[in-house]
Amino acid sequence: MVKLQAHSREDLRRSVTRKLRKDGYVPAVLYGKKTESTAVSVPSIEFMKTLREAGRNGIIDLFVDGDGKKHQVMVHDVQSDILKGDTTHIDFFEVDMKSELDADVAVNLVGDAPGEAEGGVLSHMMFTISVRALPTEIPEQIEVDISGLGIGDSIAVADLKSGKNFEFNNDDEETVVAVLAPTIEEEPAEGEETQEEPELVDNDEDASEGSDEQ
Structure with missing residues (x-):
């Protein structure tokens, strides 16, 4: 202490x-x-x-x-x-050292996700996780290993359950981190013409001619 x-x-x-x-x-x-x-x-x-x-x-x-x-x-x-x-x-x-309490613990991502190297986008969705434990058993951080994540893979709270001296308060289904597929911009189909902006016509000459006729 x-x-x-x-x-x-x-x-x-x-x-x-x-x-x-x-x-x-x-x-x-x-x-x-x-x-x-x-x-x-x-x-x-x-x-x-x-x-x-x-x-x-x-x-x-x-x-x-x-x-x-x-x-x-x-x-x-x-x-x-x-x-x-x-x-x-x-x-x-x-705190009461003999009573459990709730605390927010920081999430620390460990390793490199292969899916990110393949062009995927790493999405860190939960930066803290709520835990319940005795005061002396509350971890300083929750380490999440992402070294096995490919494109489309994710880690949920349920995947972190490991029989430690604390339990998670968040729903098991909540996603902690995921590797999303890259967003691909659609290119125009071959032979498809791109619509051009209409050309503006200069009417200054017409206007001047009209004024002369009056």
Whole structure:
């Protein structure tokens, strides 16, 4: 488990929150099924290091100043400034280590599909898959081997069932990845003439002649 120190937040005014971010901290909230919602803040740099070490679905030991408790949490949500890329808010969800929960896990395609080399189009349809497992059994990613996919082949959720310590929540029929046949543009049949645009006639001369006759 990785550790992260948090500070309690009592003053929730926007001006104070802005100052927190300016000073290198990220406003956050700690909550859970049996945990009362608590406003906290964490050092931005330390949080990013912790997230990289624990992984997106990893368990973090969160300690809050003056609390005296160890909160085992998952990062439920991270909000960021689209323009600056800075983290602006974090949701820490305290988990029950003995109870299963649902989590979205990233899909990582492994290998090269022969069908793609033959001109097919690789279509990655599901970038995350929902799983149910104990907090410590949630995988960081789901690897999907595409090295056997030819044109017209696909891999569905049912193909990923492998008796791991987690189960998938998605429907078995949902397609994770497929190799589609290339789109072929139809060419005009031999001897078929292409319709040409009608030629525009310049009527300026006719108009001038008509004006002279008047």
